[in-house]
Amino acid sequence: MLKQKVQELFNEPGCATNQAKSDSERKRGCSTKGLMPGAAAGGCAYDGALIALQPITDVVHLVHGPIACAGNAWDNRHAASSGSKLYRMGFTTDMSELDVIHGGEKKLWKAIKDVIADRNPPAVFVYQTCVPALIGDDVEKVCEVATEKLGVPVIPVNAPGFVGSKNLGNKLGGEALLDHVIGTMEPDDAGPTDVNIIGEYNLSGELWQVRPLFEKLGIRLRACITGDARYRDVATAHRARVNMMVCSQAMINVGRKMQERWGIPYFEGSFYGIEDTSDVLRTMSRLLVQQGADASLIDRAEALIAKEEENAWAAIRAYKPRLDGKKVLLYTGGHKSWSVVSALQEVGMEVVRTSVRKATSNDKARALDLMDGEESALVGAIPAPEMYRMLEEGEADIMLSGGRTQFVALKARRPWLDINQERHYAYAGYVGMVELVRQLDKAVNNPMWATVQKDAPWDADGNILTGGEG
Ligand code: SF4
Numbered sequence: 001m002l003k004q005k006v007q008e009l010f011n012e013p014g015c016a017t018n019q020a021k022s023d024s025e026r027k028r029g030c031s032t033k034g035l036m037p038g039a040a041a042g043g044c045a046y047d048g049a050l051i052a053l054q055p056i057t058d059v060v061h062l063v064h065g066p067i068a069c070a071g072n073a074w075d076n077r078h079a080a081s082s083g084s085k086l087y088r089m090g091f092t093t094d095m096s097e098l099d100v101i102h103g104g105e106k107k108l109w110k111a112i113k114d115v116i117a118d119r120n121p122p123a124v125f126v127y128q129t130c131v132p133a134l135i136g137d138d139v140e141k142v143c144e145v146a147t148e149k150l151g152v153p154v155i156p157v158n159a160p161g162f163v164g165s166k167n168l169g170n171k172l173g174g175e176a177l178l179d180h181v182i183g184t185m186e187p188d189d190a191g192p193t194d195v196n197i198i199g200e201y202n203l204s205g206e207l208w209q210v211r212p213l214f215e216k217l218g219i220r221l222r223a224c225i226t227g228d229a230r231y232r233d234v235a236t237a238h239r240a241r242v243n244m245m246v247c248s249q250a251m252i253n254v255g256r257k258m259q260e261r262w263g264i265p266y267f268e269g270s271f272y273g274i275e276d277t278s279d280v281l282r283t284m285s286r287l288l289v290q291q292g293a294d295a296s297l298i299d300r301a302e303a304l305i306a307k308e309e310e311n312a313w314a315a316i317r318a319y320k321p322r323l324d325g326k327k328v329l330l331y332t333g334g335h336k337s338w339s340v341v342s343a344l345q346e347v348g349m350e351v352v353r354t355s356v357r358k359a360t361s362n363d364k365a366r367a368l369d370l371m372d373g374e375e376s377a378l379v380g381a382i383p384a385p386e387m388y389r390m391l392e393e394g395e396a397d398i399m400l401s402g403g404r405t406q407f408v409a410l411k412a413r414r415p416w417l418d419i420n421q422e423r424h425y426a427y428a429g430y431v432g433m434v435e436l437v438r439q440l441d442k443a444v445n446n447p448m449w450a451t452v453q454k455d456a457p458w459d460a461d462g463n464i465l466t467g468g469e470g
Contacts, residue, residue, distance in 0.1 A: 001140075002158050009171045014256035044161030046129050047073040048169020052250065053125055053157065053176070055201045055226040056234060058084035060121045063092040064108050064139060065129030069161070077421055080205040082228055091115055095131055104137045112146045112154055122231040123153040125176070133160035153231075155180045167250065174254040177225065177234060182258065185235035187222070192293045194222040195284060196237045198254050198266075199246040202227030203421055206428035210271050213281060213308070213429060217300055219288065225254065238262045241291040242284060244269050265291070271428035273339035274312055278305045312430035316346050319437050324348030326444055329396035331382060331405060332419055333357035338367035340400075340419070343433045345370070349440075352396050353379050388412050398444045413452050415443040 046065075050073050054061055063070040070092035081087065093111045095104050112124055124146075128139045143156040159172035195214070200207055207227045214221055223229060223237035238258065243266035245255045255266035265287055269280040285293075285301035327350045330337065337356045344351055351371065356364050356378050364378065371377040382390075387405065390396050391412035399409045402420030409416035417439055419427065427436045 002160075002163065005158075005172065005175060006163055006168065009168060009175070009253060012171070012253050012256070014252040043166060044130075045159040045163045045165065045169035045172060046127055046161040048166035048171075049157050049159035049173035049176070050127060050169075051077060051166070051201070052170045052173035053226055054087055055079040055081075056125070056229045056231060057081040057087040058121065058230050059086065059123045059125055060089075060091055060115050060119055061087060061125050061127065062111060062115060063090075063127045063129065064104065064111075064132050064137070065092065065095055065127075066131055067092055067094045069127075069129040077201065078204045078424060079201045079227060080203075080208075082208070083230070086119065086121060100131060100135055103135060104132045105142050108132075108137065108139065108142050109146060112142070113150065116150050116152050121152070123155055123181075125155045125157055127157045128160050130161045133162070153180065153184070170250040171253050174225075174251040178254060178257050181231070181235050182254075183235070183238040183262070185232060187236040187239050190222075190236075190239040191220060192241060192291070193217075193219045193288055193297070194240045195219055195242045195244060195288070196223045196225060196240040196258075196264075197221065197227070197244045197246055198225045199251045200224055200227045200271075204424055204426040206271065206426040206432065209426050209432045210277070210429040213277070213304065216304055217281070217285065217297065219284065219297075225251070238264070240264055241293070242266070242287045244280065244284060246270065270335050270339060271432065272336055274309055274343065274430060274433055276339050277429045278309060281305055308430045312434055313346065315434040316343055316437050319441050320347045322441050322445055323437070325350070326397045327352045327395065329387070329390055329399045329401075330354040331387070331399055331401035334359050335363055336419065337363055337378075338370055340427075340433070340436060341367065341370045343437060344440075347437055347440075351377070352390070353377050353382070355379050355382065357381060384408050398440065400440075413449075415446065415449060417443045 046069060050061065070090050074090055075088060091111070093104060093107050095107070099107055108126065112126065115124060126139055126143055132139065139158060140156045143154040146154040155176055157173060157176040159169045202208070202224065207224055211221060222240040223233040225234055225237060238261070241264065243255050243258055243264050245252060245266055245268045258264045259266055267283050267287065269283060270276045271280065281301045281304065285297045289295050289297055325348055328344055330341070330351050330353065333355050337354045337359045341351050341354065354367055354371065354377060356367055357380055359367065367378055368375065387399070387408045388411060391399060391409055391414040398415040398417065399405065400417050400419045403418055403422045406416050406418065418424070425435055425439055426432055
């Protein structure tokens with residue numbers, strides 16, 4: 001059954017990347033990269049499923065497997081909660097050698113029973129991992145029996161690490177919601193302006209930067225799948241009128257199947273960048289009106305966009321005197337290869353190169369447009385020595401990238417800002433772009449660089465370490 005599910009996801013008609021592949025490529029799956037031993041964080045399907053579902057904050061997330069699976073994948077992002085903190089507590093069956101010999105199903109059953117008695121959660125999510133999957137533990141059956149006998153939904157998340165990449169795991173997490181959660185409860189307050197956001201995980205509180213915009217327009221967020229989510233919100237998500245897919249690569253199957261099952265139209269959008277945030281508000285309002293909301297919503301959205309854009313640009317322009325002329329190496333990819341460029345240009349910064357890894361052809365065209373058609377400014381992967389050279393020789397004053405490349409910048413003694421998923425600051429919506437520029441200013445104009453970039457006194461004198469003349 002799992003094999004069939006995985007194959008279905010490789011054939012997902014809503015995923016443009018999958019559809020662009022040949023039949024044999026598609027069979028090989030979502031990622032062409034092999035799994036790296038020891039690189040479980042961000043690496044395996046189970047980790048992807050946990051990342052996608054852990055932001056449901058009021059449920060127990062129980063990892064069925066050796067303790068290392070829970071440890072490796074634990075809380076490696078900063079998905080924030082405005083209420084319950086239960087999601088931040090680690091639960092695992094901690095399988096040992098004896099369980100491998102005798103099977104782990106009884107242990108799992110006992111763990112589910114204990115955790116329900118102890119925590120009284122609205123649901124328990126059980127994550128299958130490699131070891132129990134290889135010895136044949138039937139997690140789905142245990143969950144079914146537990147749901148029946150204990151009267152609490154126990155949701156199997158069948159995404160053992162070996163089936164594939166993190167991206168595949170995201171989608172398998174979405175399948176668990178479609179099979180066992182969404183549509184299982186009825187709301188008593190469904191309204192004409194209810195929407196869901198899918199693929200937004202509220203990293204560092206980004207959802208909270210855009211939620212007020214919806215509230216100002218009277219748009220109600222029924223469920224964010226899964227940022228700052230509650231079990232009940234997700235279970236009633238099928239009554240929303242419109243779905244927005246934030247990171248469409250991650251959970252496109254959820255948007256497409258919700259459209260198929262409940263007729264909810266979906267669109268892809270992003271909260272990174274001013275223009276993009278405005279596009280989201282426009283598209284969402286238009287679709288809601290098509291679905292029966294009051295037509296005045298469109299004009300109200302335009303008025304809000306005009307006001308918010310004006311405020312955001314004014315706040316960003318205030319940083320111009322401090323950032324004008326600074327050069328940026330933007331090493332991220334996908335949508336972010338262009339969506340933050342206009343804010344950087346507004347403060348007079350020059351983007352010397354932007355990486356277009358994982359970018360669609362549309363992303364590349366927009367990046368090229370912003371870079372004045374200069375194709376050499378659009379790059380794929382940059383080898384670490386080249387990155388180091390650019391920073392060291394002053395071709396770039398700061399690098400914006402993810403955590404994995406931070407050490408290149410640190411070694412070159414140049415500023416660096418994290419703009420990928422492990423970031424500690426929230427950069428969504430209009431206020432998020434202002435925050436990004438503020439953090440850039442703090443990073444690039446930090447007075448410590450003057451000291452850090454000087455030669456060490458012993459190097460300046462010629463010394464024991466360099467074997468100089470001292
Ligand atoms: S599920 Fe498998 S690949 Fe993933 S962390 Fe556990 S053992 Fe490693």
